[in-house]
Amino acid sequence: MTEFKRLAYPVSLMGFDYVFKQQNLKVQALTHRSKGPGHNERLEYLGDALLGLIVAEYLFENFPTADEGQLTRARAALVNSEVLVSIATRLRLGKKLLLGDGEKKSGGCERNSILANTTEALIGAVYLDSDYAECRNIVRLLYQDYFSLIDPLAVEKDAKTELQEYLQALNFGLPTYTTSEVVGPPHSRTFYVICTTKALSDGFQGYGSSRRKAEQAAARMTLGALKEQSLNGS
Numbered sequence: 001m002t003e004f005k006r007l008a009y010p011v012s013l014m015g016f017d018y019v020f021k022q023q024n025l026k027v028q029a030l031t032h033r034s035k036g037p038g039h040n041e042r043l044e045y046l047g048d049a050l051l052g053l054i055v056a057e058y059l060f061e062n063f064p065t066a067d068e069g070q071l072t073r074a075r076a077a078l079v080n081s082e083v084l085v086s087i088a089t090r091l092r093l094g095k096k097l098l099l100g101d102g103e104k105k106s107g108g109c110e111r112n113s114i115l116a117n118t119t120e121a122l123i124g125a126v127y128l129d130s131d132y133a134e135c136r137n138i139v140r141l142l143y144q145d146y147f148s149l150i151d152p153l154a155v156e157k158d159a160k161t162e163l164q165e166y167l168q169a170l171n172f173g174l175p176t177y178t179t180s181e182v183v184g185p186p187h188s189r190t191f192y193v194i195c196t197t198k199a200l201s202d203g204f205q206g207y208g209s210s211r212r213k214a215e216q217a218a219a220r221m222t223l224g225a226l227k228e229q230s231l232n233g234s
Helices: 023-029 041-062 070-078 080-091 101-105 112-129 132-149 161-170 211-231
Strands: 176-182 190-196 202-208
Touching: 023 041, 023 112, 041 070, 041 112, 041 132, 070 132, 080 112, 080 132, 112 132, 161 211, 176 211, 190 211, 202 211
Parallel strands: none
Antiparallel strands: 176 190, 190 202
16 A cells, blocks of 8 residues: 555645534543543544545446456555544544543644544534434545545555565465564653564564554565565575
């Protein structure tokens, strides 16, 4: 999967064009668990499922020649934390979040995981406040510029997928990813992950602002080493 940010985020995004009939759902969607009961985790769960379906539906309708693998990679490029955080930033959700005192002090309003989860929670809240058709309209509105940038036929495999397929072709087992270190404050962490495989004697470490990014970096280095080993005939 190509990181969606490589396609360049849109410079503008229409606002969250929805007026809640049940204001308690909106409040719940914006409430982090640090604030106490009535937080947004259940709405986040629902929104995540809805988002995946709505994006998959859009891709299925608009790219009739794309195969399952291409559609899957395109969906993953759209339904990930980077895009969700970008949407949350443009909606200025950080200023609307309801956080506990400790989370406020530690910079929770800027933490990517919280912003991404809140975006999903809002989608879940819209669905409960209206219906699927309205929720789909809102998601497509929020994603319209992102949809215009994605092409399933051009989305490449991500490093982890390519590494897995490469190892399977050589009859080796799956690679193992181990988090070796996490440094930095909660709102600005750097993850270090080591990738090991039976095909190589050494492990390779990658790093990134999330565990997923660090795993991708480690997989990319491992894949490069495997290909170099193959070229050298060893």
